[in-house]
Amino acid sequence: MRAAAAGVGCPATTSRNNAMLPSADIQCPYCGEWIEILIDDSAGDQQYIEDCQVCCSPINIAVRIDEDGVAQAVASAENEA
Numbered sequence: 001m002r003a004a005a006a007g008v009g010c011p012a013t014t015s016r017n018n019a020m021l022p023s024a025d026i027q028c029p030y031c032g033e034w035i036e037i038l039i040d041d042s043a044g045d046q047q048y049i050e051d052c053q054v055c056c057s058p059i060n061i062a063v064r065i066d067e068d069g070v071a072q073a074v075a076s077a078e079n080e081a
């Protein structure tokens with residue numbers, strides 16, 4: 001008998017408890033859910049992989065800081081470089 005798969009396999013997304021970081025909403029390219037991410041805007045433009053909080057797929061996140069200092073995040077599927 002197997003245990004139900006619910007909730008298994010998704011390592012808890014690191015809960016960053018930093019109210020100083022701006023957040024951005026991105027849409028998961030896999031499941032279409034909107035998720036909120038925190039952006040370390042002090043690091044400038046950056047690109048990284050973050051697991052979707054809903055479907056746990058790796059999302060390629062590209063962050064750009066615009067001229068007003070506002071962080072813009074763009075999500076894409078990891079395999080579409």
Ligand SMILES: [Zn+2]
Nearest residue numbers: 028031052055
């Ligand atoms: Zn997802």
